[in-house]
Amino acid sequence: MSEPLDRTQFQIPASREVAPDVQPTEAELAFAAAIEAAVDTHTIDPEDTDPHRIETNTNLGVVSLNAQEVVATTPPVEYYDSTDYTKFGQVGRAVVEQLRNPELAA
């Protein structure tokens, strides 16, 4: 197994305004490259058989729902205060009411 990742390099930057067609900044590209390089060198302990581990590698970065694994991501747009879990319900409500059933939001 390779060296464990230094999580401090994956601090999530401050929120940013993003338009649909926005191009990533050089800093964001560098950030994503750092993530990819780190993930490429990361190996999973073969003895770790936790079926609930979700390790991810997307064009936005990497997301894991398991705190024991790689955590590195470029941030989504901060529509909500992610430090306040009570706001998480707003995301689901936005999906259900604004997207899935827009008449509910009217």
Added chain:
Amino acid sequence: MPTIIKKALTLLIGDDADVNWLKLPTRKRPLKKLTERELLTLESAVGAKLFGPIPDGHRREFFCFDENTWIWHEEWIDDKKKLQTSTVRYEINEHGVLKVQEGARYSYLEGEELQNFGIAIRMYYEQVAREVYHRDPATGKKLV
């Protein structure tokens, strides 16, 4: 049919000829209203991609079930050719985000896992808004 083409045809073949056969058929493709289940399936296809490439032989679902419930489900065939499944339900309530797993295992998300859950569902909202509903997640307006 554009008037100029009709006039040209009239000049060529006369005005008593029936040119209706040249008309393009009317487009009858009203948007089919998808059921909520179908929308969930479309959303889940986007949600599953949030977590990177799906290993061969795996099927993954991640979707918003309702405003306070998120589902992660994965199926795969193990070494003994037996189907394995794992389902996690994340329930948002006034106390936090309750993680419900098989075997009556319950725990509230904490620390990084809680933070990552928040990131994942916001990425879900953004990508589903754009890819499924073709809307700008910030404004809700239709993308052109």
